[in-house]
Amino acid sequence: MARAAGLDPLEMLREVGIDPDCLNDPDLKVPSEAIGQLLENSAERSGWQDFGVRLAESRAFLVLGPLAFLVREQGNVRTSLQLLSRYMHLHNESLQLWLEEEGQQARLCFDHVGRSSPTRQSLGLSITVVYRFLKQALPEGWEPERVCFMNEAPRDLRNIRRVFSGRASYKEAINGIVFKRKDLERPLSTSSQLGRYAHDYVQALSAGAPQTTTAQVRHLILAALGNGHCSLDAIATQLGMDERTVRRHLDREATSFNALMREVRHELAVRYLVGPPRSRNELAMLLGFGAPQSFTRWFRGEFGVPVAGWASDGDA
Structure with a gap:
């Protein structure tokens, strides 16, 4: 793709800190941040926005x-x-x-x-x-x-x-x-009755690289925010734990449910505000607030400015 776009792929890799030798090992993991930047640089320099x-x-x-x-x-x-x-x-x-x-x-x-x-x-x-x-x-x-x-x-x-x-x-x-x-x-035409074997194999791989409770809770908060069902009780149920156990695990990882909720909301708020224009009602819904007024109060407390002020400053 890079060559077709008139780019030097090896130089593009080095520029974002990726060793070109990784191309010879398909199982080697590389930083997703670097891959993301590599793709953005390639799009910008090739003129291919897609x-x-x-x-x-x-x-x-x-x-x-x-x-x-x-x-x-x-x-x-x-x-x-x-x-x-x-x-x-x-x-x-x-x-x-x-x-x-x-x-x-x-x-x-x-x-x-x-x-x-x-x-x-x-x-x-x-x-x-x-x-x-x-x-x-x-x-x-x-x-x-x-x-x-x-x-x-x-x-x-x-x-x-x-x-x-x-x-x-x-x-x-x-x-x-x-x-x-x-x-x-709908059934999948790709199924060949190897599902049980594939499931056991992927489970074994996942067990070898366990996710922290923090990562799991962040994922579930992100998935539940816009549905209006984002609570510690609901997330604990999905994890197969009680609330106290989830709190204890998060405490050991030096965080809390409320802190993770705040982090996710902060990240999403910035992303939504630099994207297409949205009403206060829509922003409140996407960030899991029951009313626009609650979102407005939270935003001012989080960023120190009203929503309109953030947009005019161009920074959070």
Whole structure:
């Protein structure tokens, strides 16, 4: 991709601190922050604002390794996407996925947590890889309702329209794929009855690289904020613990549920405010506040300025 865009791939790697020797070892992990910056630099210098989407076209779903086998071996879309969300940390520790169901609609949401560099290209890459998997695994002709991106549309949309069959939508409230809820029950054509073996294998890998309670709670807060069900009690239930046990684990890791909630809200608030314009009502809902007034009070206390003041300062 870099060469096709007139770039020197090895020099681009060195520039962000990645040893080019990593290209010879597909199992070697490299910093996601550096990869994200590499993609952003490549998009900027090539002039291809859809660089991440283009790159995804050359990447088979099996690039996810053992996780890909587990996901494609499930009996239906719901189980497949739930396991993809649960075990994504084995492939990319900064990328978080979660499945939302509301009314007749389902949404697979994507986000990068703890990243200071821009994420437009890496999110475009990840969303396109999963979109292409669903297209392969579901009956011919299946399409989601929308493929959503929070950023503005690229200047040249020809490639985007081709890849997503005209379903891409920009300046959206989420990064992700929106489809009919009933699609979650559809069987996968990729299943070959190896699901149990794949599940056991990925579980063994996950056990060898355990996530901290802090990481798990952050992930669940992120997934639950916009649904209005983000409480310590609800998250403890999902972790199979009681509230006291979760508090004790977080205390050992020098944090707390309230501190993590504040961190996640802070990160998301900044991301939403630098994206497409949103009303106070929408921001309050996305950040898990019951009323716009509660969001307004929290924002002033967190950033020291009202929402309008933050936007005029251009910094948080």
